[in-house]
Amino acid sequence: MAYSNKVIEHYEHPRNVGSLDKGDATVGTGIVGAPACGDVMKLQIKVENGVITDAKFKTYGCGSAIASSSLVTEWVKGMSVDQAMQIKNSQIAEELSLPPVKIHCSVLAEDAIKAAIRDFQQKQGGAPAGEDEPQH
Amino acid sequence: MTDIKRPIYLDYAATCPVDPRVLEAMLPYFSDRYGNAASRTHVFGWQAEEAVEAARREIATSLNADPKEITFTSGATESNNLAIKGVVEYLAETGKKHIVTAVTEHKAVLDTCKHLERHGCEVTYLQVAIDGRITPEQVAAALRPDTAIVSLMFANNETGVIQPITEIGAACRAAGVLFHTDAVQAFGKIPVDVEAMNIDLASLSAHKLYGPKGVGALYIRRRKPRVRIAPQIHGGGHERGTRSGTLNVPGIVGFGYAAKLAREELASESARLFELREHLRRRLVTEIPHAIVNGSLEHRLPGTLNISFAYVEGESLLMGLKDIAVSSGSACTSASLEPSYVLKAMGLDDEMAHSSLRITMGRFTTREELDFVADLIGREVARLRDMSPLWEMVQEGVDLRTIEWTPH
Numbered sequence: 232m233a234y235s236n237k238v239i240e241h242y243e244h245p246r247n248v249g250s251l252d253k254g255d256a257t258v259g260t261g262i263v264g265a266p267a268c269g270d271v272m273k274l275q276i277k278v279e280n281g282v283i284t285d286a287k288f289k290t291y292g293c294g295s296a297i298a299s300s301s302l303v304t305e306w307v308k309g310m311s312v313d314q315a316m317q318i319k320n321s322q323i324a325e326e327l328s329l330p331p332v333k334i335h336c337s338v339l340a341e342d343a344i345k346a347a348i349r350d351f352q353q354k355q356g357g358a359p360a361g362e363d364e365p366q367h
Numbered sequence: 368m369t370d371i372k373r374p375i376y377l378d379y380a381a382t383c384p385v386d387p388r389v390l391e392a393m394l395p396y397f398s399d400r401y402g403n404a405a406s407r408t409h410v411f412g413w414q415a416e417e418a419v420e421a422a423r424r425e426i427a428t429s430l431n432a433d434p435k436e437i438t439f440t441s442g443a444t445e446s447n448n449l450a451i452k453g454v455v456e457y458l459a460e461t462g463k464k465h466i467v468t469a470v471t472e473h474k475a476v477l478d479t480c481k482h483l484e485r486h487g488c489e490v491t492y493l494q495v496a497i498d499g500r501i502t503p504e505q506v507a508a509a510l511r512p513d514t515a516i517v518s519l520m521f522a523n524n525e526t527g528v529i530q531p532i533t534e535i536g537a538a539c540r541a542a543g544v545l546f547h548t549d550a551v552q553a554f555g556k557i558p559v560d561v562e563a564m565n566i567d568l569a570s571l572s573a574h575k576l577y578g579p580k581g582v583g584a585l586y587i588r589r590r591k592p593r594v595r596i597a598p599q600i601h602g603g604g605h606e607r608g609t610r611s612g613t614l615n616v617p618g619i620v621g622f623g624y625a626a627k628l629a630r631e632e633l634a635s636e637s638a639r640l641f642e643l644r645e646h647l648r649r650r651l652v653t654e655i656p657h658a659i660v661n662g663s664l665e666h667r668l669p670g671t672l673n674i675s676f677a678y679v680e681g682e683s684l685l686m687g688l689k690d691i692a693v694s695s696g697s698a699c700t701s702a703s704l705e706p707s708y709v710l711k712a713m714g715l716d717d718e719m720a721h722s723s724l725r726i727t728m729g730r731f732t733t734r735e736e737l738d739f740v741a742d743l744i745g746r747e748v749a750r751l752r753d754m755s756p757l758w759e760m761v762q763e764g765v766d767l768r769t770i771e772w773t774p775h
Contacts, residue, residue: 265772266718273756293682
């Protein structure tokens with residue numbers, strides 16, 4: 232299958248690969264997916280004064296899954312937590328020109344950022360943001 | 368190293384280039400000798416028929432069969448359909464409606480069996496062991512008084528694993544049940560002897576042995592026992608009524624010549640491919656941690672390697688291997704994200720099945736190419752593992768099976 236140039240670019244030069252200290256109270260970690268499905272994403276954010284100052288990812292999955300997570304880490308840096316919560320998978324899919332069979336990769340990236348934010352909020356002792364459960 | 372032509376083709380189990388010698392043999396039958404092999408009234412037809420019969424003799428010789436036992440088809444998918452449907456339909460009035468096959472067969476066999484199930488047949492799907500093999504005892508135990516046919520492949524297309532065909536053939540013969548084998552991957556690469564192996568029907572394809580696409584054959588035994596099948600394509604009564612349709616003369620000429628070359632070069636070429644395969648395998652399993660060969664190493668086609676690199680997903684690995692043409696056991700392009708059914712049937716964990724590559728070497732593969740490939744795979748696996756959360760967890764000592772995943 233043919234990949235879009237943006238997917239190839241992120242695959243060959245992924246942004247923000249790595250890990251943050253998951254024990255740090257200012258770090259939120261989201262791990263979504265399953266090895267059996269062929270993709271697992273780990274996305275981490277560092278939040279200071281309500282703003283995401285750093286983001287890292289690791290992804291086991293196809294090129295589109297790697298590109299989706301790489302793109303999201305780029306986007307969320309500098310965003311407030313509330314802004315990051317608003318990221319929709321359709322925006323990711325559009326930016327990367329994902330074909331229909333790869334839409335689930337963008338859904339997973341949206342799930343990953345939301346899971347990371349929830350983890351951060353729980354660490355802060357606050358209630359998790361009351362967003363809709365991802366539907367899939 | 369620098370003059371290696373890229374991309375490097377290592378997908379010979381999918382198809383082969385036509386050998387230049389085969390192409391040369393075919394060319395006159397497109398231009399000067401374009402006759403219809405069924406034309407009995409002029410020299411054009413006679414020439415074509417003569418060429419077809421010469422090809423039939425070559426293929427029969429390669430199988431230790433009689434030329435009359437070879438029926439030309441459009442390829443192995445048709446041959447598999449013709450063998451199984453043809454036998455079952457012919458035996459229908461005897462009440463024999465049971466078929467024995469295996470879960471790791473090619474779709475051309477499995478889907479044919481599924482079709483027959485919808486039309487009143489019963490099918491036993493034998494399970495394979497972790498090495499991909501079936502035992503003759505399993506086959507014998509599955510046979511029933513109403514078993515019409517056993518269909519088991521000679522060598523698997525994904526793993527190259529070779530079944531104990533001689534013993535399976537003997538078990539079927541002892542029970543008086545017809546034995547069909549999809550010999551597409553084996554024919555021309557390892558000896559296939561229908562007499563010694565008690566094979567009653569065998570499917571063959573030209574393009575897997577450096578012949579053209581669109582031509583295949585079905586071996587149908589004529590003596591001890593005489594196998595009768597109901598034709599599935601009706602018309603002018605070509606191929607003794609077994610398969611109607613104007614013969615693909617250039618294709619058949621190419622098939623015959625390709626079979627002759629493969630037979631003459633079989634011993635030296637299989638030894639060469641075995642050495643190449645082992646060179647690549649040794650490099651991969653020693654240089655890359657957690658690289659695991661799938662299926663029996665002992666009972667395997669010489670030029671086939673199926674190998675998983677744990678914690679790396681196959682499709683992303685293929686994307687990084689754009690200078691080489693190989694195939695992946697992972698089919699992430701489908702919405703269901705199903706990994707290879709062959710590897711899953713062998714009991715591989717999903718993540719190992721998702722992480723597999725099939726590398727198949729052939730007549731034009733060189734050691735220099737494989738060294739380039741081993742270097743490239745090593746680099747890409749390391750790069751993707753640096754990016755893999757599973758690899759990270761394993762390095763931290765986490766047992767992945769203890770984690771509650773969120774399947775989607």
